[in-house]
Amino acid sequence: MKNQTSAGPVVRDRQATRMKLIQAVGTILSEKGFTALGVNAVARKAGVDKVLIYRYFGGMEQLMEAFGRESDFWPSIQELAGGDQAAYARLPLSEKLSQLTLNYTRALQSRPLTLEIMAWEMVERNRLTAELEAMRESTIMHFYEKFFDQHKVNVDLQALTAVIGAGLSYLVTRGRNIDIFNGIDLKSDQGWQRIQAAINIIILAFLKDRSTDKPSKGDRHANK
Amino acid sequence: MKNQTSAGPVVRDRQATRMKLIQAVGTILSEKGFTALGVNAVARKAGVDKVLIYRYFGGMEQLMEAFGRESDFWPSIQELAGGDQAAYARLPLSEKLSQLTLNYTRALQSRPLTLEIMAWEMVERNRLTAELEAMRESTIMHFYEKFFDQHKVNVDLQALTAVIGAGLSYLVTRGRNIDIFNGIDLKSDQGWQRIQAAINIIILAFLKDRSTDKPSKGDRHANK
């Protein structure tokens, strides 16, 4: 066993090299953004030859895919529920929705890399964006089943959350590049408080007189 | 006066060439998207030498800027109001908002180039995206002044329209690449009807009991 190669320089470790490449993807994305992402840049950043990207992953697409899996890009159900799922489950529907939107906003704002990818999703579809999309749909779906299915409502809850969720995604993503949207200051806490306040009102008003957790009233006409 | 250059080939017309270049920008954007936009591609598409981009515009940035001005990228106030501004002005506030969101959605959906640019706005800031941004803010601002200032409401109307507007922008832009968002089918009319229905409910519910066009009630507390 001559495993001690003296002052061994140049360690050869496939797994370590793979990791270096995967991490380099994240570094490039956060430093330069998606437009700068490519085999040359990633290999340079990782301090490794670019041919290894092809050898170990099959190409840039697959490397991005691997990058997508080995990170906490997307908030977990736990995080979206605010940490205590049992407590969350006991909240009334309006509170659940309100908390969800707040947690969602914070989760996004704390993930610059996710925002970078979400922005890129608008422009291009590749394995990384597809991977993230799948995660997202899956998480949201499970969240729905776990916490919302129990509530009997005669309103289109999916449409409501779609609009609000889309709105938040847009505002957070956009907030990286612009200061003011529609008169709201996206760089200040006060601006986000206005948004959150409006969403809370929307949720309360949307549910009011239109749904009850106890389906006893015979009221069924939702619109007009 | 030797103005008849026989079967004159090779017409030399600065204005026409400028136009060819500007139009080529639009063609590239709609055919290949923003990632393919560059001096080489544009010149090739226009059938013109790329050096003219520098001579006539000063560079790609300025060409994009020119492109941004010479087109109806952004819906006019007229279009957002649904064609008849006088009639629109007479509507109650909730109807105004409802119509506005509908017209906004349709306006965006009928402008694939605008969507392409809006998508790119998420990723990069350049003269073209800045141009579109300026147009947008300006139009929205004027629209507000013209049709909404008259209404006395004690709710944060800007925050409401910010959330809804952002949501629609996101959904329409995203609808180019994905089919389903949050369980809503973005490719079908039925999906969009669900969204529009939800928005209508939101608007009605948001305004109900919280605002009156006649500010007589002393109720001023909006959110708890």
Added chain:
DNA sequence: TGACAATGTCACCGACGGGTGATATTTTTG
């Protein structure tokens, strides 16, 4: 007519992109 500007083409540059074959070095295996 000749001078001159306007218009447009062409060839070329250096930098960087994705991708590949040959080769060197380290580790494992027999």
Added chain:
DNA sequence: CAAAAATATCACCCGTCGGTGACATTGTCA
């Protein structure tokens, strides 16, 4: 130890990019 496989480097190909200088053609004006 030697042979073979795994790991990593290097040099190179080809295409495209943004950008520029030299040159050709056309129109204008004196």
